[in-house]
Amino acid sequence: MAKYAKCPRCYRTELSHWNIDHYAIPPAIRLKLSLGATPYRCEHCRCNFASFKPCHERFSWRKLRERAIKPLPPGSAARLAAEEQADSVAAGQS
DSSP: OOSSOOOTTTOOOEEEEOOGGGSOOOHHHHHHHHTTOEEEEETTTTEEEEESSOOSEEOOHHHHHHHHHOOOOTTOHHHHHHHHHHHHHHHHHO
């Protein structure tokens, strides 16, 4: 049995909360919420659900942006390819 809440569709544990007032809630989820469950939302597959288990990881757009902006290590093949592509574009425009 899992210790933390996870998305019922994609099984991710990075979850956020959703507001009950803004969604049409199915009866099963409404029952869970009335019994004290927490409303969770998976930002990856956009699934709203309720669970009695605690959240393991809070989803943060900041963490997602930091992963995307993370610079490539010097000397990596991807960085060298990006630099060569930038050089060829600059040479073609001159």
